[in-house]
Amino acid sequence: MPMPFARRLDQVETSAIRELFKLLGKPGIISFAGGFPDSAMFDVDGIRQAAEAALRDEPGAALQYGATEGYQPLREALAQFMGGKGVQDMAPQQLIVTTGSQQALDLIGKTLIDPGDKVIVEGPTFLATIQCFRLYGADLVSAPIDADGVQVDRLEQLIVEHRPKLVYLIPTFGNPSGATLSLERRRRVLELAVQHQTVIVEDDPYGDLYFGDAPPPSLLALSHEVPGSRDWLVHCGSLSKVLAPGLRVGWMVAPPEMLARATMCKQFSDAHTSTFAQATAAQYLRAGRMPATLARVxxxxxxxxxxxGEALRAELGDAIDFVPPQGGLFVWARLTGARGQVADGNVFAQRAIDQGVAFVPGAPFYCANPDHATLRLSFATAGVEQIREGVARLGQALAG
Incomplete structure (x- = not known):
């Protein structure tokens, strides 16, 4: 007799990225595939001092069961951290601590999505979000994006047509697109939330990783400019990309009724995020080391x-098109097929593996109508010389 698995599992597949990692055991392979921060960037000394301080100052609280909503000193530190990024009137009770921002997405699925509900996501978007929302039975609708983020006129048309349960966006340095929603479009998104009474989910794990000028304020920070928009806004944050993913510390800001429901669902999942990790993160934030860490990263x-970017131009020329990223961890590119060269990301990915370099084809990042010419390259974990060598191998794969 076959195992009687839940029918909801028929809606999802194993992550294409995780499957790709199985191919990376080849010695000497250069990987542009992962979405990880570079472990060499972790402030190990600062985290060690924070962990020691947590055990020294409040060992009982750090090692005991804790409140599902989160360790109160961390909630206070995160509220202050968000306030430093322009979020007005941010109070600790307006957020809950989650086990990474991935859990926040799961809680959104649990609390908002019924089977058959329409959910609008960007095309392309974070692969794990597609999988998570489909697990809860969402009927996903793709909203087109460009270099300035989601196309808001088209987004409004889709909202009117589908009456979605929610709209999920990564406004700043999107994964995989790298796109950043313009200030004008951010205000318009908030206006659409109020006008159509539609929940907007802002996922913001990369917003602090900018390379030049700071990006526009988050939707959460701008919400005070659009009356009523805070009532329809959910904001997900994370320390994974800026401090250390192993801490598994994220958070969710949402209207009170939703936070209460999400807290209830979190009780069923893990009772609470690791109190030791939370206490360590709280000590780290209070120690004031984050600005220097962010500057270095x-x-x-x-x-x-x-x-x-320079290597791609030199090695692949007009066979590839991309917008140089202004932040985040990724280059999102499209094969042009110039001069009859390969124009399929999956085919190119296999050729690249044969040359000893890996990346993620772009098609899995679309919930519908995938662009098979696209691909995602991460520059986060490879050094400068390794990047040059890896892109040179991509040039060889293109020629082959």
């Missing part, structure tokens, strides 16, 4: 992004 990633 931004400088390193900016150099790597520039190196990758």
């Amino acid at each position: 931004r400088a390193v990633y900016a150099e790597r992004a520039q190196t990758m």
Whole structure:
């Protein structure tokens, strides 16, 4: 007799990115595939000091069961952290701590999505979001994007047509697109939320990883300019990309009724995020080390992004098209097929593996109508010379 699995599992597949990692055991392979921060960028000394302080100052609280909503000193530190990024009147009770921002997405699915509900996502968008929302039975609708983020006129048309349960956006340095929603479009998105009484989910794991000028304020920070928009806005944040993903510390800001429901669902899942990790994160934020950490990370990633862009132009020329990233971890590119060269990301990915370099084809990042010519390259975990070598191998794969 076959195992009687839940029918909801028929809606999802194993992550294409996780499957790709199985191919990376080849010695000497250069990977542009992962969406990880560089472990060399972790402030190990600062995190060690924060962990020691947590055990020294409040060992009982750090090692005991805790409140599902989160460790109160961390909620206070995160509220202050958000306030420093322009979020007005941010109070600790307006957020809950989650086990990474991925859990926040799961809680959104649990609390808002019924089977058959329409949910609008960007095309392309974060692969795990597609999988998560489909697990809860969402009927996903793709909203087109360009270099300035989601096309708001088209987004409004889709909202009117589909009456979605929610709209999910990564406004700043999107994964995989790298696109950043313009200030004008951000205000319009908030206006659409109020006008159509539609929940907007803002996922913001990359907003602090900018290379030059700071990006526009988050939707959450802008919400005070659009009366009523805070009532329809959910904001997900994370320390994974800027501090350390191993801490698994994220958070969700949402209207009170939704936070209450999400807290109830979190009780069923894990009772609470690790109190020791939360206490460590709280100590780290209070120690004031984050600005220096962010400055160092931004400088390193900016150099790597520039190196990758220059190498792609030199090695692949007009066979590839992309917008140089202004932040985040990725270059989102499209094969042009110039001079009859390969124009399918999956085919190119296999050729690249044969040459000893890996990236993620773009098609899995679309919930519908995938663009098979696209691909995502991460510059985060490879050094400058490794990036040059890896892109040179891509040039060889293109020629082959």
